[in-house]
């Protein structure tokens with residue numbers, strides 16, 4: 001089976017980003033891909049909470065979700081929407097950073113709200129406070145597809161191995177890690193983290209990414225690392241999307257998951273221990 005990682009340079013206008021994604025979905029389907037994946041915040045990259053209040057929608061009214069569901073159905077493909085920024089209707093005005101698994105019939109078969117919030121100061125000039133705008137999730141999610149169980153994570157979640165381990169030990173054979181990684185931490189950590197998660201779990205890891213300097217109409221422009229990555233259950237990088245927008249195709253076979261886990265069954269070798277004290 002063939003997957004396609006769609007690497008984007010989303011702007012802060014959802015209406016501009018929809019046709020870009022739809023065009024890449026068509027190209028991916030023409031190339032024979034049956035599982036398509038888009039990055040974190042596919043609909044809108046923005047650091048302005050005021051702007052997001054203007055352009056984001058509730059899930060039920062979201063135009064990106066509706067358009068991509070319709071396109072998945074038209075093409076007859078599985079689609080992992082890495083995430084959408086969505087209004088939640090909460091009194092405090094916080095958004096959800098929510099990933100969706102869409103079936104070839106256009107149905108939502110799973111939704112996952114990013115659990116770990118990126119609240120960090122990477123350098124003197126670069127600070128992120130994701131929890132200021134987003135309401136974190138508190139539930140791990142596995143999507144049931146006709147090609148296997150897919151454990152859903154988002155971006156900064158990649159730094160929390162226990163989440164991935166829990167997903168794999170509950171039956172996931174593929175892990176998705178859509179991202180909008182910072183260039184600084186991306187260069188230092190991205191590939192190593194993803195390969196480690198694949199090796200520890202014996203899962204395929206598919207991580208579609210945002211890239212480049214994002215055009216914004218409000219607030220500060222932001223740059224992201226790119227390098228959408230597909231990693232095998234043995235930890236090999238199967239494909240790297242580089243720095244520019246585009247499609248990355250990768251063939252996968254879940255027999256490779258069983259083969260990797262047979263060689264090193266560490267996923268089933270957990271032992272209880274005391275301490276440290």
Ligand SMILES: O=C(O)CNC(=O)[C@H](CS)NC(=O)CCC(=O)C(=O)O
Nearest residue numbers: 041118128130155156180181182185
């Ligand atoms: O803010 C939004 O619109 C959507 N959220 C993101 O893009 C998030 C929070 S800024 N990005 C990350 O988690 C990057 C993690 C990262 O770069 C690392 O772990 O090193």
